[in-house]
Amino acid sequence: MWxxxxxxxKLAGDFSGLIARAPHVVSTEASGETVLxxxxxxxxxxxxxxxxxxxxxxxxxxxxxxxxxxxREEYDIPADWSPDRVEQDVRALLxxxxxxxxxxxxxEAATEASP
Numbered sequence: 629m630w631x632x633x634x635x636x637x638k639l640a641g642d643f644s645g646l647i648a649r650a651p652h653v654v655s656t657e658a659s660g661e662t663v664l665x666x667x668x669x670x671x672x673x674x675x676x677x678x679x680x681x682x683x684x685x686x687x688x689x690x691x692x693x694x695x696x697x698x699x700r701e702e703y704d705i706p707a708d709w710s711p712d713r714v715e716q717d718v719r720a721l722l723x724x725x726x727x728x729x730x731x732x733x734x735x736e737a738a739t740e741a742s743p
Contacts, residue, residue, distance in 0.1 A: 645734040648689035
């Protein structure tokens, strides 16, 4: 998967509106990966190349459809993947990020993502 952290979040999540980074998360790129630091919890998380691109797209707030479209356009998707595989993987990543408080979705206030 595109994210390494402690979360074992289930696939899904209602990400029908705008999705954005939580303001208490700082990030930096290192060796093709993005390292995220949740400054409230003092926890680090790592994203691989594709996860890093998703994180970049979240910089200004976006939707699942916009993220999926960008990933499909920018990466070679294996021919044997089902048509909805990219969306499933994007939603799984967003669910993981949201479950550990790194992401705000559907109009959540920044205080709602705090521990």
